[in-house]
Amino acid sequence: MTDTAETIFKRLRDLPSTHLLGTGTPMCAGCGGLQALHQIYDIIGEKSVFINAAGCMTLLSVFPFTPFRGSWLYTAMASAPAGAQGVRDALDILLQQQRIAAEEDMEVVVLTGDGAAYGMGLSSTSGAMERDLDFLYICYDNEGYGNTGQQYSGATPHAALTSTSKGPRGFSGFKKDLFSIWAAHEPAYVATVIGTEPLDLARKIDKARNMTGPRMIIALAPCPTGWDYDPKQSVDIGKLAVRTGIWPLKEYENGKVVHTKIPKQRKPVEEYLQCQGRFRHLFEPQRNDELIDALQAKVDSYWRDITE
Amino acid sequence: MYRIRFHGRGGQGMKTASRILGTAFFLEGYEVQDAPRYGAERRGAPIFAYVRADHAAINERGIIQHPDLVIVADDSLVPVAGAGVVTGIDAHTVLLINSDEPPELWKQRLNFAGQVFTLPVETEDRAELRFIGATCSGAAARLLGVITRASLSQAITEELQALGDAVVDKNLAKALTAYDLMEAHRGCVGTSSKVSATDYQNPAWVNLPFDDARIAAPAIHAAATSVQVNTGLWRTLRPVIDYELCNKCWWICSSFCPDGAIDVDDKGVPHIDYDHCKGCMVCVAQCPPHAIASVPEQEAQAQDAAGEVT
Numbered sequence: 001m002t003d004t005a006e007t008i009f010k011r012l013r014d015l016p017s018t019h020l021l022g023t024g025t026p027m028c029a030g031c032g033g034l035q036a037l038h039q040i041y042d043i044i045g046e047k048s049v050f051i052n053a054a055g056c057m058t059l060l061s062v063f064p065f066t067p068f069r070g071s072w073l074y075t076a077m078a079s080a081p082a083g084a085q086g087v088r089d090a091l092d093i094l095l096q097q098q099r100i101a102a103e104e105d106m107e108v109v110v111l112t113g114d115g116a117a118y119g120m121g122l123s124s125t126s127g128a129m130e131r132d133l134d135f136l137y138i139c140y141d142n143e144g145y146g147n148t149g150q151q152y153s154g155a156t157p158h159a160a161l162t163s164t165s166k167g168p169r170g171f172s173g174f175k176k177d178l179f180s181i182w183a184a185h186e187p188a189y190v191a192t193v194i195g196t197e198p199l200d201l202a203r204k205i206d207k208a209r210n211m212t213g214p215r216m217i218i219a220l221a222p223c224p225t226g227w228d229y230d231p232k233q234s235v236d237i238g239k240l241a242v243r244t245g246i247w248p249l250k251e252y253e254n255g256k257v258v259h260t261k262i263p264k265q266r267k268p269v270e271e272y273l274q275c276q277g278r279f280r281h282l283f284e285p286q287r288n289d290e291l292i293d294a295l296q297a298k299v300d301s302y303w304r305d306i307t308e
Numbered sequence: 309m310y311r312i313r314f315h316g317r318g319g320q321g322m323k324t325a326s327r328i329l330g331t332a333f334f335l336e337g338y339e340v341q342d343a344p345r346y347g348a349e350r351r352g353a354p355i356f357a358y359v360r361a362d363h364a365a366i367n368e369r370g371i372i373q374h375p376d377l378v379i380v381a382d383d384s385l386v387p388v389a390g391a392g393v394v395t396g397i398d399a400h401t402v403l404l405i406n407s408d409e410p411p412e413l414w415k416q417r418l419n420f421a422g423q424v425f426t427l428p429v430e431t432e433d434r435a436e437l438r439f440i441g442a443t444c445s446g447a448a449a450r451l452l453g454v455i456t457r458a459s460l461s462q463a464i465t466e467e468l469q470a471l472g473d474a475v476v477d478k479n480l481a482k483a484l485t486a487y488d489l490m491e492a493h494r495g496c497v498g499t500s501s502k503v504s505a506t507d508y509q510n511p512a513w514v515n516l517p518f519d520d521a522r523i524a525a526p527a528i529h530a531a532a533t534s535v536q537v538n539t540g541l542w543r544t545l546r547p548v549i550d551y552e553l554c555n556k557c558w559w560i561c562s563s564f565c566p567d568g569a570i571d572v573d574d575k576g577v578p579h580i581d582y583d584h585c586k587g588c589m590v591c592v593a594q595c596p597p598h599a600i601a602s603v604p605e606q607e608a609q610a611q612d613a614a615g616e617v618t
Contacts (some may be wrong), residue, residue, distance in 0.1 A: 006436065012559040018578075021567035023540050023584035027566070028318070028351040030588035035566040062536070063526035067534040160583030166470050198563040224588075225319070225351050232589035235564050285474060 009202040011032070016042040023066030026059045026288035030231025032238055033057065033140030033221035035195030040138060040219075043205045046070040049087050049108040053080035053121055055113035056147040057140065070106060079108045084097040086133045095214035107136060107209065117218070118154030118176050129185040129214045136208055137216045143175070150226035154178075157246075158298070159291050161278045162226075168281055169291065178218055183252040188213030189262075190195040190252035194220045196238030200249055202262055207251075220247045228277025240272040243300045248306075259306055266303065269296045309362040310452065311372045314444070315393050316381030317542065319351045321441025324467060325379070326357035328445040328483075331463035333361040336442045341366050352542035352586050356390040368503065368517045375401055377497045379448055383407035383429075384606060386593070388541050394418060404447055406440055423496060424450065446483030453495025459485060497529060508568045520529045535584070539567070543587030546608040547580060553599035554578065561600070562589040571572050 008014060021041040027034040033056065041048075046069035054057050054077040061131045069236040088108045094100045112121055117139035125137065144150040144162050152162040154176045165171035183190045186210045193201040201219075212224040222238045224231040241247035242261065246269060249261040271294055273279040280286045312329065316322030323344040330342030338361040345356040358372045361568060374396045383405050385391040397403065399421035407412060411424035429449055442464065449455040464483055470477045518524070558572035567582040581590070592600045605609075 012557075012563075015559045015563055017558055017572035019562075019571065020532075021568050022534040023567050023569050023581060024534040024537035025567065026350055026353065026537075026539075028353075029542060029566075029586035030351065030590055031566045035564065038566070038568040039563060061528070065534040065537055066528045069531035072528075113372055189563055195566070196564070198559065199603075230589075232593045234566065234588065235590050235594050239492060252429055281472070285472070 001152050007203045007206050011191060012199055015039075015198055015202055017050050017094070020046060020069060024065065026062070027056065028223075028225050028231070029226040030234040031056075031221070032195055032223060032234050033113075033142060033219065035234070035286065036193060036201065036219035036221060037122075037138070037193055039198050039201055040193075041068075043202055044107055044109060044136070044209060047105075048109050049073065049091075049130075051075055051080045051083040051087060051108065051235070053077050053112035053116040053145075055116060055140075056142075057111055057113065059147070064210070074146055077112075079119060079124050080112050080116060081124045081135070081137070081255060083127060084108050084110045085131070085133055088134055102233070108134070110135060111141055112136040113146065114139060114155035114178075115145045115153045116142060117141070118178050118192075122154075122181070125182075126185065129182070129187045129216075132187075132213055134212050135214060137214065138220045139178070139216075140221040141178075141218055142226055144223075144226050146226045147225055150223075157295075158294075159279065159282060160294060161228075161281060170281060178282070179252070181220075182216045183257065186255065187216055189215040190218075191216070192218050192220070192250055194238050194242060194247060194249070194293050196222075196235045197242060197249060197261065201248065204251060204260070213219075226274040226278070228280075229275055233275060237275060240267065240275070243267045244269045244272045246272055247301050248302065249305050261305060262303075266299070269299050309366065309502055310377070310497070311358060311366070311375045312359040312361075312379065312448065313372045313375040313392055314355075314357040314359075314379045314381070315385050316440070316444075317351075317354050317356050317385065317544070318353045319438070320355070320381045321438050322355050322357050322379075322381055322444070323441075323447040325381075325441035325448075326359050328463045328467050329444070329448055329459075330359045330361070330456075331466055332414055332445075332449055332459045333359070335459040335462055336455055338363060338454075339366050343369075345371060350542075352544070353539075354388060354541075356392075362499075362502075367505075373509070374398070374500065376500055377402045377404065377448060377451065379406075379444050380405045381447075382544065383409070384416075384544060388540065394420075394499055397422065398500060400500065402451060403452060404444065408443065425493060427489070427559075439479060442479035442483040443486045445488035447490045449483075449485045450490035450494050451497050452519045457484065457487060488582065502527050528576070530572075539586050540581075540583045543582075543605050544584060545584070545587045545589055546603045546605050547585065547587070547589060547592050547600045548603050548608065549578060549580065550599045550601065551577065553597050554595075555597050555599070558597060560594055560596060564588060564590050564594050564605070 014200040021038040051073050069291045149163050151164040156171045157175045159170040161170045192205040222234045245266045250259045314322045326342045330340045334340045335453040386393050401422045403424045406427045408429045414424045449460045454489050556576040562570045569584045592602045
């Protein structure tokens with residue numbers, strides 16, 4: 001577990017009971033991305049500038065409405081980290097010229113979906129890490145281009161049905177390991193989180209908030225619309241993603257990767273797959289044991305060498 | 309020309325219904341336009357789709373202001389102003405509503421002179437909601453009277469093929485049942501004449517004068533203005549907390565609510581903000597002592613009106 005001595009979030013009761021992010025956003029009912037974002041926003045606070053690449057969450061701020069209490073800037077899909085560089089530089093110049101006081105400084109936060117993070121925006125993100133930009137990156141990962149009808153992205157898992165990967169075997173590619181791609185740049189911090197593990201999330205965001213340099217967060221975002229399940233199952237599915245070992249909760253710091261929550265007895269991956277329409281073809285009309293076993297084997301091989 | 313307007317909630321398949329009907333018209337030899345309106349195309353949010361069909365080329369574009377047929381997949385949308393269900397309807401318009409309440413009651417409520425038909429709501433199981441689209445397109449095809457069973461079936465098969473035979477079969481069964489249900493009213497939807505470009509009425513838009521960029525650029529100078537948007541209108545089910553069962557473990561419902569629509573007061577008691585709760589029911593599924601019940605929104609509103617619930 002994350003060192004509890006360093007964090008103000010020791011127990012679930014330490015989590016915020018009222019929320020900063022405004023309600024009334026156009027995200028879908030049951031959105032796992034919004035769930036993670038409102039938890040994250042409670043910790044980052046209103047002294048922040050969100051740089052938002054095109055995606056579902058660009059719809060958070062549609063004139064004249066915004067759920068944010070701080071600032072927000074919209075960029076094209078591939079260039080949010082470049083936008084963050086500009087905002088950080090501007091703030092630094094204002095600070096240097098003493099046009100704003102140190103306490104008026106703001107946290108620069110990039111917010112993108114997986115389409116931008118795993119694909120289109122990967123190059124500008126790499127550049128920002130290379131320049132050691134002081135920013136926080138939050139990727140809400142719903143494993144496809146959700147805002148436009150769930151076309152597959154670099155984050156889509158093997159065998160998942162998307163609007164551009166149909167047929168009995170679903171998506172033929174494999175989900176990119178963005179955590180390792182980011183960690184290979186040796187930034188200050190990389191972590192995976194999920195809204196259904198709010199304490200683990202709060203500790204990581206709190207930790208990241210108190211660091212400088214590139215701090216990179218990937219939040220798995222269960223998506224009722226894109227993954228095809230009833231919105232009320234959002235949390236159950238998120239929890240299953242962790243308990244089956246599909247979504248490892250971990251962090252990278254000082255060259256080391258630490259798993260923050262190792263599922264004690266991993267549940268079969270099948271339990272996670274079975275409750276989502278995007279994997280229904282693995283069970284109907286005939287059960288596809290070969291593909292289910294292959295997905296299980298991949299998860300097993302990931303965890304084989306992971307110990308406390 | 310036939311002008312047909314679809315109203316539903318995201319997830320009910322209204323976009324698919326419009327595609328099915330459009331394809332069926334096409335198979336009958338019509339020129340067809342069918343398009344969903346892009347806006348809040350989200351689960352639960354009001355959705356619009358439009359179909360135009362004519363034997364001649366269609367030059368008309370954009371949203372349908374004066375429909376011949378209006379199809380409403382969810383009767384809770386009728387009183388929602390933003391859904392615009394009754395916009396531009398007149399005595400010529402036929403209204404098809406998925407509702408357990410009788411057509412006469414809807415005519416009276418809406419003070420509407422045209423014909424109203426209802427399709428019974430089959431179930432409150434949300435898993436069945438996805439078939440409403442097929443049901444609506446089947447009933448609409450019969451009301452139009454110019455689409456045969458064969459064309460309707462072929463359209464459904466073509467549109468849904470990629471989802472597999474089982475899905476096609478289930479949708480076919482639903483659509484054909486609804487088609488037969490409307491047998492007595494076949495052909496009751498009429499066409500309306502083309503509008504000449506010279507008679508074109510501008511939509512009720514707001515003209516904004518050209519302003520200096522500092523004024524005209526869309527910057528928002530206030531915090532959390534989104535609370536002015538009443539997303540509670542998306543809800544078809546309402547979570548209701550039984551405070552006698554609530555064990556005040558507030559972090560569960562309050563943290564998990566995707567919208568942050570559950571706040572906890574200083575006594576540790578959670579309160580649901582019904583102006584913004586979208587009715588995802590995550591809190592109902594997660595509450596450890598099962599203290600949150602799922603009540604159909606209409607029933608809850610009726611109870612509110614009767615003063616039984618506060």
